[in-house]
Amino acid sequence: MPQDTSAKIAALKGRMRLPAICAPMFLVTGPQMVIQACKSGVMGCFPATNARSMDDLRDWLKQIAQAVRPADAPWALNMITHNSYGRFAQELELVAEFKPALVITALGGPHRVTEVVHSYGGLVFADVNSPTFARKAIDKGADGLVLVCAGAGGHTGEYAMMPFIDEVRSFFDGPLVVGGGIGSGRAVRAAEVLGADFAYLGTRFLATDEALIGQAYRQMVWDSTMEDLIASRAITGALGNWMRASVEAAGLTSETMQATAKIDFSQDMHAGSKAWKHVWSAGQGVGTITKPESVADVVAALVQEYGEGARL
Ligand SMILES: Cc1cc2nc3c(=O)[nH]c(=O)nc-3n(C[C@H](O)[C@H](O)[C@H](O)COP(=O)(O)O)c2cc1C
Numbered sequence: 001m002p003q004d005t006s007a008k009i010a011a012l013k014g015r016m017r018l019p020a021i022c023a024p025m026f027l028v029t030g031p032q033m034v035i036q037a038c039k040s041g042v043m044g045c046f047p048a049t050n051a052r053s054m055d056d057l058r059d060w061l062k063q064i065a066q067a068v069r070p071a072d073a074p075w076a077l078n079m080i081t082h083n084s085y086g087r088f089a090q091e092l093e094l095v096a097e098f099k100p101a102l103v104i105t106a107l108g109g110p111h112r113v114t115e116v117v118h119s120y121g122g123l124v125f126a127d128v129n130s131p132t133f134a135r136k137a138i139d140k141g142a143d144g145l146v147l148v149c150a151g152a153g154g155h156t157g158e159y160a161m162m163p164f165i166d167e168v169r170s171f172f173d174g175p176l177v178v179g180g181g182i183g184s185g186r187a188v189r190a191a192e193v194l195g196a197d198f199a200y201l202g203t204r205f206l207a208t209d210e211a212l213i214g215q216a217y218r219q220m221v222w223d224s225t226m227e228d229l230i231a232s233r234a235i236t237g238a239l240g241n242w243m244r245a246s247v248e249a250a251g252l253t254s255e256t257m258q259a260t261a262k263i264d265f266s267q268d269m270h271a272g273s274k275a276w277k278h279v280w281s282a283g284q285g286v287g288t289i290t291k292p293e294s295v296a297d298v299v300a301a302l303v304q305e306y307g308e309g310a311r312l
Pocket of ligand 1: 023024025026027028047078106127148151152153154155179180181182200201202203204206281282283284285
């Protein structure tokens with residue numbers, strides 16, 4: 001790993017109680033989840049697209065930048081870099097202004113943000129779901145990778161975590177984040193043992209008090225297990241894990257769920273589509289989430305389990 005990158009990673013980790021990122025979740029993560037994650041000791045990250053308008057995004061970034069102090073864990077921004085995503089240029093201007101320590105690119109290459117983020121000393125990680133995309137992201141200048149593995153919430157990967165890390169580690173020695181089914185501090189520790197620098201946890205934070213979801217979604221998370229999920233490309237075009245009860249409530253048939261939708265980010269991401277608003281996603285770790293918790297409660301549990309994992 002380049003010396004400069006490893007110094008930056010060490011500096012980020014020095015501000016964290018455990019090497020975990022509260023992963024970005026569409027329509028779920030807002031400024032409070034990010035702030036509470038950082039205050040509790042893990043990196044908070046939100047998808048820029050969660051803010052409905054550019055004014056809202058500026059307001060969220062202001063709240064986060066003011067609340068997250070140097071003694072807190074750092075915060076990161078998740079950006080869609082797909083060519084069809086209309087707000088990209090405006091979001092990049094806000095990145096230059098608010099300078100997140102880390103920008104995680106998704107659904108497109110990292111090269112569109114590296115110049116700006118590197119100019120203020122930040123890092124760019126690319127979210128990838130295969131070794132091929134991992135190589136492409138490195139070629140396009142990513143400092144690090146987020147390996148989204150099988151079992152993840154949202155758009156899931158299809159490769160199992162262990163061989164995926166091993167294969168990527170055979171050609172990349174830079175910073176690695178891994179996600180997909182990590183739901184305990186022991187699993188965070190295990191991800192490190194496997195060769196990752198950070199664990200990426202979405203579903204574990206999905207039903208927390210700070211999540212911007214309604215009570216029915218929370219209840220479905222508490223009630224669901226891994227066997228209640230349907231993996232399908234029908235909702236957004238990319239493979240996602242969806243809770244069966246929400247699929248049925250939205251009136252979708254198993255035939256519909258076998259289709260593949262067209263990927264398109266050119267429309268207003270918040271406007272009337274069934275995807276995400278009515279069909280609710282969770283990852284395979286959903287079965288262990290059974291009760292109301294705050295982000296701080298979850299991080300406290302993770303820290304305790306992480307310590308126990310070290311003693312095994
Ligand atoms: C409801 C939900 C929405 C998500 N939305 C996004 C998103 O907007 N952008 C993104 O890069 N990843 C998104 N993800 C994926 C997470 O960032 C992360 O990769 C995943 O949650 C890790 O797997 P886990 O859920 O098993 O912890 C989402 C996940 C969930 C559960």
